[in-house]
Amino acid sequence: MGRNTRKRRTPLATKAIAASAALALGGGGLIWANFYASAHEKAPDNRTKRNVSQVVTIYCPDVGQQLRNVPDRARGEVDGELASMDQQITDAYQRLVTTRRAQAGDANFVQNSILGPLKDRRKVLLDRIKLQINRAGGKAPGDLDRLAGCTGRPAGGQNGGGQNDGGQNGGQDGGGQPDDNGNGVAGPVADDFIKIEDVQPNSRNLPNGLPANGDSGSTGTFTTDCGTNENNLFNSDNLIAAPGVGNGAHHVHDYVGNQDNDAFSSDEDLANADTSCQNQGDKSTYYWPVLRLQDGTEEFDANDEGGGAEGNIGRILKPAQAQLKFVGNKQGDVVAMPKFLRIITGDAKSFVNGTANANTSWSCTGFEDRQSTDKYPLCPEGSQVVRTSNFQSCWDGQNIDSANHRDHMAFVQADGSCPNGFQAIPQLQVKLVYDIPTPTIENGQVRNPYAVDSFPEQLHKPITDHNDFINVMDEQLMNEVVECINTGRDCT
Structure with a gap:
């Protein structure tokens, strides 16, 4: 019943966050870019901040919860790929919080530059997971690809959501919750x-x-x-x-x-x-x-x-x-x-x-x-x-x-x-x-x-x-x- 977990398997991008984080560090923390400090300050298109397209976080389907029949000898590799998916989300979130100016100027930026590429990278790992399960004598779920796509969540979304338009309407229905707590980090509020x-x-x-x-x-x-x-x-x-x-x-x-x-x-x-x-x-x-x-x-x-x-x-x-x-x-x-x-x-x-x-x-x-x-x-x-x-x-x-x-x-x-x-x-x-x-x-x-x-x-x-x-x-x-x-x- 025991298991040996000594597999020195690391995520594909495990060091990528350190380099990208340098763009957003201040006092040791991940800075939440907040360019429109007042709800009455005008954004470039003359809308108030409240109506600016603003995705506060990224929702990705939890692949791990859908994998229930993974052969024992494939679990280590599958867990490694799932960890790589978590790293991909971290990297995408990092890009989300460091590109606020670009997002304000382009309503399609989040979808085209963050969520779209993230979906492609997740698809590669999903294919690997299917291959590892099948090679170990299991049968991978045939519909895993549906879990590749991620969406953006606007401010004020409720737990368990992610059901939005990928950022095109972010913030309009979110109640105008402030982006940070005054310390420049994303939460708590x-x-x-x-x-x-x-x-x-x-x-x-x-x-x-x-x-x-x-x-x-x-x-x-x-x-x-x-x-x-x-x-x-x-x-x-x-x-x-x-x-x-x-x-x-x-x-x-x-x-x-x-x-x-x-x-x-x-x-x-x-x-x-x-x-x-x-x-x-x-x-x-x-x-x-x-x-x-x-x-x-x-x-x-x-x-x-x-x-x-x-x-x-x-x-x-x-x-x-x-x-x-x-x-x-x-x-x-x-x-x-x-x-x-x-x-x-x-x-x-x-x-x-x-x-x-x-x-x-x-x-x-x-x-x-x-x-x-x-x-x-x-x-x-x-x-x-x-x-x-x-x-x-x-x-x-x-x-x-x-x-x-x-x-x-x-x-x-x-x-x-x-x-x-x-x-x-x-x-x-x-x-x-x-x-x-x-x-x-x-x-x-x-x-x-x-x-x-x-x-x-x-x-x-x-x-x-x-x-x-x-x-x-x-x-x-x-x-x-x-x-x-x-x-x-x-x-x-």
């Missing part, structure tokens, strides 16, 4: 924040991430203490989604637990690594995108891929508390997780993909019955920001991963039961608490905002928050976890 007092209690509006535990069934818990990344282990890799690809995430992760987690770590590497967990039997890796305070601080990665060169700027905020708890299932006992089981919860591309896989819960201490899914909370004095992730806890009983990194797992249903063919495993619940100065909003702009690191085109939207886990507990500890949960004990 004032509308991405909400006072926690304005969030209705028990109003979380996503179907994913329900707590699996309750007053019946397996009621115990197991809490593992792995610290808050005191060892400063950061990188912009993603071993689950992009094994063997450096900077596969295009944003930086915090890591606790396993201390040898990068794109090139094999299962053997993980098993032999040190761990930050107090219980040395837990070498699992727990990781999530960092939060940053956009206060002008130049971090260690201010000019690096995954960091400032891709719009992730400001001071990295470590959690003051990172609670990692495994709980049971309200319908009955749980079974042991297989070693090296991989789980991704949430969707780093939810801003353009929509909320089908989104799983975000933002709140404040003292207000945790109020959970925001698509806005960052503004907490009152004395209250801290809380990020919560309740992972999928239904396993297909066979696989430690799947082609799209999702199909081998499922969320519990409303009554706590698992879908047919799945069995309950301990549910990982991650609670991260942060001391963050509350941003202020003045004249439609947010000052000193905090934001989750993201793919550049996702604009640091809170809906893109996600969390990752690879189980590397030894057999004895996993059996202890299961026993504690099934016998109703609270263990550490």
